[in-house]
Amino acid sequence: xxxxxxxxxxxxxxxxxxxxxxxxxxxxxxxxxxxxxxxxxxxxxxxxxxxxxxxxxxxxxxxxxxxxxxxxxxxxxxxxxxxxxxxxxxxxxxxxxxxxxxxxxxxxxxxxxxxxxxxxxxxxxxxxxxxxxxxxxxxxxxx
Numbered sequence: 630x631x632x633x634x635x636x637x638x639x640x641x642x643x644x645x646x647x648x649x650x651x652x653x654x655x656x657x658x659x660x661x662x663x664x665x666x667x668x669x670x671x672x673x674x675x676x677x678x679x680x681x682x683x684x685x686x687x688x689x690x691x692x693x694x695x696x697x698x699x700x701x702x703x704x705x706x707x708x709x710x711x712x713x714x715x716x717x718x719x720x721x722x723x724x725x726x727x728x729x730x731x732x733x734x735x736x737x738x739x740x741x742x743x744x745x746x747x748x749x750x751x752x753x754x755x756x757x758x759x760x761x762x763x764x765x766x767x768x769x770x771x772x
Contacts (some may be wrong), residue, residue: 666714668705668709668714668718669709671722671725672702672705672706672717674721675702675721675728678724678725678732679695679699679724681728682694682695682698682728682731682735685732686739687728687735689735690739691730691735694730694731694734698731701723701724701727702721705717705724708720
């Protein structure tokens with residue numbers, strides 16, 4: 630009887646409880662991974678966001694952001710193939726954000742260029758108007 634009491638207090642007795650506990654935790658972790666559905670909708674939204682950004686000129690006007698968006702989208706697609714749906718979702722979401730930043734940057738560059746064109750056109754128009762003004766003598770020139 631005394632051996633039974635000693636046996637439960639030894640590390641071996643604790644190991645008997647630890648192994649089933651670890652097995653249960655591993656099973657729960659696998660179940661959690663398995664319960665993550667494939668993020669096909671997010672992947673489609675991200676793909677569209679990258680295409681929209683490219684259509685807005687982001688490839689030329691925001692190349693760093695576009696490269697990041699495309700790289701993350703490619704990695705999300707690879708994660709889908711590997712059935713790593715959690716990573717696929719995260720990467721697809723990040724690709725969508727990067728594409729949005731790229732598109733916004735491209736639109737900002739275009740707006741700045743348009744504003745500069747308007748300023749330049751306004752300056753040219755002012756100069757043209759100044760040249761076409763009739764010469765009027767200044768009060769000092771009348772003397």
